[in-house]
Amino acid sequence: MNKPIRKAVLPVAGLGTRFLPATKAVPKEMLTIVDRPIIQYVVDEARAAGIEHIAFVTGRNKHVIEDHFDMAYELEDTLKARKKTEALELLEKHRPQPGSTSFTRQQAPLGLGHAIWCARDIIGDEPFAILLPDVIIKSKVSCLRQMVDLYDQTGGNIIAVEEIPEDQTHQYGIVELAERINAASSEISNMVEKPAPGTAPSNLMITGRYILQPEIFDLLSEQGKGAGGEIQLTDSMISLMSKQKFASLKFEGRSYDCGSKYGFLSANIAFGMDDPKLADDLLPFMRDIVEGQRQVAAE
Numbered sequence: 232m233n234k235p236i237r238k239a240v241l242p243v244a245g246l247g248t249r250f251l252p253a254t255k256a257v258p259k260e261m262l263t264i265v266d267r268p269i270i271q272y273v274v275d276e277a278r279a280a281g282i283e284h285i286a287f288v289t290g291r292n293k294h295v296i297e298d299h300f301d302m303a304y305e306l307e308d309t310l311k312a313r314k315k316t317e318a319l320e321l322l323e324k325h326r327p328q329p330g331s332t333s334f335t336r337q338q339a340p341l342g343l344g345h346a347i348w349c350a351r352d353i354i355g356d357e358p359f360a361i362l363l364p365d366v367i368i369k370s371k372v373s374c375l376r377q378m379v380d381l382y383d384q385t386g387g388n389i390i391a392v393e394e395i396p397e398d399q400t401h402q403y404g405i406v407e408l409a410e411r412i413n414a415a416s417s418e419i420s421n422m423v424e425k426p427a428p429g430t431a432p433s434n435l436m437i438t439g440r441y442i443l444q445p446e447i448f449d450l451l452s453e454q455g456k457g458a459g460g461e462i463q464l465t466d467s468m469i470s471l472m473s474k475q476k477f478a479s480l481k482f483e484g485r486s487y488d489c490g491s492k493y494g495f496l497s498a499n500i501a502f503g504m505d506d507p508k509l510a511d512d513l514l515p516f517m518r519d520i521v522e523g524q525r526q527v528a529a530e
């Protein structure tokens with residue numbers, strides 16, 4: 232019987248330089264997709280996968296994330312007095328149970344691997360999940376839930392992967408696959424963090440969702456700098472691969488890299504179109520924009 236996945240790490244210490252000046256005073260994880268901050272989508276995904284405890288690895292100027300997942304007493308009291316039941320229920324639905332979150336700080340921006348290592352004491356000696364909050368995933372079943380279902384059969388370590396165009400492989404971690412486990416999953420034989428253009432072993436990107444065994448922490452504690460001069464999680468996973476199994480999962484759904492302007496805007500459109508009322512207004516609006524572009528191009 233595999234040990235259950237009860238805890239998740241969400242590294243939220245990043246500076247968000249790609250979104251300045253929006254992220255000067257507001258953490259990038261608090262930018263909104265339709266009506267919820269990005270981080271809320273990621274926490275909802277984790278909770279839908281049965282995660283009981285979330286460890287946020289934060290940095291300076293990120294207090295507002297902690298506030299977002301706390302009870303806003305004055306606000307909720309006022310909503311109660313005004314009988315705004317729907318708004319109150321919405322807040323309650325998205326609030327984690329008391330005591331089910333932890334916040335620790337990554338004191339210096341040394342890389343993703345270092346950020347995960349900062350959560351070692353909160354996770355302890357059990358397998359756990361990692362969700363990178365730059366990425367949100369639109370799927371019928373929570374992506375992490377799909378990974379936990381696979382993990383229940385295979386154990387070991389699981390990485391969510393997705394096909395990307397060849398000319399983007401240098402921006403991500405890339406995996407190479409070996410034997411098939413089932414239609415959606417294979418054993419992983421190799422990984423590379425941000426391979427130089429033209430050298431990627433495949434076009435399968437590490438999507439930012441992981442289930443890892445706790446042995447990763449010892450490897451992270453000794454991990455030297457890798458791609459971009461940072462301590463990379465991928466490099467410690469490569470070391471762990473010599474001792475433990477890693478499986479890929481081509482999950483059902485689509486990821487949006489909200490760390491990029493294109494990903495952020497397309498997520499807003501994709502999630503906005505899910506709301507039938509918004510879709511009624513958005514669709515004709517988008518048709519007008521496209522039509523306008525065509526006319527300008529034709530002139």
Ligand code: G1P
Binds near residue numbers: 436437463
């Ligand atoms: C991180 C990981 C990379 C992964 C990516 C997904 O990179 O190191 O393997 O493909 O997230 O978004 P970062 O975006 O932090 O540079």
